[in-house]
Amino acid sequence: MAKHYAATSLTGGGSGALDKINGALLSDGDTARVTIKDTGRTWFFHLDAQSGLAESPPEIIAPDSGAEAKRWILSRLAVDASTLGTAAVNDMASSEEGRAGQASDKVMSPAASKAAFDSWVAGKTSLPRQAILTGKVADGLPAFLSVSGNDVQVLASEAEPLILSFAAGFEAQGGIDYFARLTDHRTIANSALARGVRNYVFAERDPDTGAVSCGVTDVPPEYNWKREGMDILTAHTTYAGAYGTISASSEHNATWPAWKAVDRLTNVSGTAWITVSGTTTGWLRYVLGTPKPLAGYKLCGRNSVLAANSEPKDWTVRVGADAVPDVLADTRSGQTAWTANEYRTFMLPAPLVCQSFELNIAANAGYTTYTQIDEFVPLFSEDFFDLNNYTMHGPDGSLRQRVYLGFADVSAAGVVTTARGYALGDLAVRNVNNGANLAANLRYVEENPFGAGAPVQVGVDIYVAGDWGDPHWNVYYEGGWSVRGVKASSFRQNILVVAGLSGLCLGGVYSGSPFTNGTSITSAPARIKCRRAF
Known part of the structure; x- marks a missing residue:
């Protein structure tokens, strides 16, 4: 039976060092955890009894005695919460998960790959969990989903990698997040797309190999503390509908x-x-x-x-x-x-x-x-992201490592009319009404930039005389009721923006807005500011 060992340093042969453990005591498949007390940084290893590779800490560590061909192989690297804002785990089993599916002449060497990824991680002060961390951007918006013919493409390259974090629960040191760095395009064939409805594009990581594949479903993921299901049917006007x-x-x-x-x-x-x-x-x-x-x-x-x-x-x-x-x-x-x-x-x-x-x-x-x-x-309810445990589950309750990337709208004839990626990181700013002015006494339904039904905190600004500002919401009576303001909130699976009955804002001390006192604004552009709430 495999044994588990604990250590407080990697090498040096001193007390508590991983390489201090006598190789004669070790068997293939043993595991070890090394936690540095001062920093809290943690490494996870498994023993390969037939490895024989040259020692190269921290990826490969040989016991100081009784080593023979036995080597500790780095399985994953946990980064302390004090460094990243949340404990994060990078699976090093394949050196870099983004290598899966690449042509051999395009694969970075393990050393170069790890160095590039570690350098990127080290430069971050916080990393959101279960998220798209970085990817191709154009005009300030995600551009890593595109249409090629009538197929959907997930775009990634060495110059513009798509980096994802897959939440996989918690352990004593904090959250477990597996990173994937994709550097090659992935194609979702038209034959895999559901007709006449919205298709939700996901990246799925194999927990055994670290390989990442892309796919679609026409049921959006549910982010909740318990399953409550998603209402996806579009309104019928006759017996046959989209679904x-x-x-x-x-x-x-x-x-x-x-x-x-x-x-x-x-x-x-x-x-x-x-x-x-x-x-x-x-x-x-x-x-x-x-x-x-x-x-x-x-x-x-x-x-x-x-x-x-x-x-x-x-x-x-x-x-x-x-x-x-x-x-x-x-x-x-x-x-x-x-x-x-x-x-x-x-x-x-x-x-x-x-x-x-x-x-x-x-x-x-x-x-x-x-x-x-x-x-x-x-x-x-297909995929359910449990906000209690930060784990993704399939409809049968089984664990999955999936991150949703965006959506593609497909006509009944199979034509892909839209492919749009979800927001990177944990903050998104989007124009309302496609950038056109808002008018009083109207409602505007906008896409949730982090995905249908994703929990967000949302605010709204309007643009007046060269400045963006919060219009607030003001109700008062002066010979009749007057309601001025703009409010944004999560509604069903989207973001709802409501403009006041009488106007968008009453300036200054009358409303608390930053605009000139007494200014009554009845038409202006608006933007929503969404921050992920998980």
């Missing part, structure tokens, strides 16, 4: 068809599904274009005085591997006292990969004419 097709056992009439349960409209007359008159049982079925992991669902009560008695009370949910949902996934009963526009969320014990799912209603709360549902919202 699949909905049907029902019956429909009241043409005004209340099945697809209105997924039209994303609430508190609006005529936007619900209602069963045929005289029937209070029935089903709603959704067949996806491609299988996805269903984590749960939401139901919304119709905006109606009948909501308390005509919403579902008892039902089951079934899922299927094809177009027929035949596996029981959930059972609910006694769901009464619904109110108009009320949402209720129901989670499955674990995500279930399926191509179809069906809500089968056995009874409502007593209304005898029909049963109604305003909205049926499936919640999907």
Whole structure:
């Protein structure tokens, strides 16, 4: 059985040194951890009994006695939090993870590769976890995702490497983060892209080899303390939508068809599904274009005085591997006292990969004419980043090392219309409304620069007379209510920017903004400032 050793220095043969351990006691596969007390810097080694390589600390260390061919090989290097702001780990098993997949004439030597990477790390005062650290930039924006023909390319080179940190939890010395430095382009073939929807591009590190590959999924990752699922369906205007097709056992009439349960409209007359008159049982079925992991669902009560008695009370949910949902996934009963526009969320014990799912209603709360549902919202969860433990998990709970790089929008015909990378580091500044002026009494929905649903702290500035400043939010009454200001916040998976009813800002002492006293601003450019909150 392999043994684990602890040491307080690398070489020198003194007490606590790694090379002091007698080679005769060591076996292939033994591990060692060396922690320098003064700095907290930590190295991790494994023993290769057949190595025979020349000693070259810290990568290769030979025991001072009984060495034979045995060598301690550096597995990973932990950098103390006092140096980097968070303990970070660089996997040195392959000298540099970015080498995977490169042509042999383009691979840096192990010594040069390690020296280049160490030099880069040493120059940083802090490194965000589970992040894109650096990559190709153009006009101040990420440019490491591009379209080539109808394929998606992840761009990287020696001159403009793509450097990633993969969070892998915690240990006694702090967080564990594996770095990857990609220096060659990666292509995601058009055949791998889902049609008619947004594809989310990721880089995945093999924990055994350190090799990094790129891929896509049409379910964005979830960053949370527990799985709650992601609402990804786009609004239906008919039975067929971007992600699949909905049907029902019956429909009241043409005004209340099945697809209105997924039209994303609430508190609006005529936007619900209602069963045929005289029937209070029935089903709603959704067949996806491609299988996805269903984590749960939401139901919304119709905006109606009948909501308390005509919403579902008892039902089951079934899922299927094809177009027929035949596996029981959930059972609910006694769901009464619904109110108009009320949402209720129901989670499955674990995500279930399926191509179809069906809500089968056995009874409502007593209304005898029909049963109604305003909205049926499936919640999907593929990759889940656990903010408690800083680990990424697949739908079955297995650990993954994935960092999401950006997205590509693909038409129903398979044409890639957009490829956009996520922000580098932990701070991003982006124009609102594509740089055009904001107007009063309007809402602007912007992409989250760190990815759909990524936790961020967000603020907003407007541009007035050559200066950027916080417009604040001001409400006052002077012969009528006046609301001036601009606010930005996370909303669903995006960033929502709201301009005040009466204007964008009232200057100076009236609002606390930095602009000239008394100035009423009704139109101006705006920018959001987003900082990752994890």
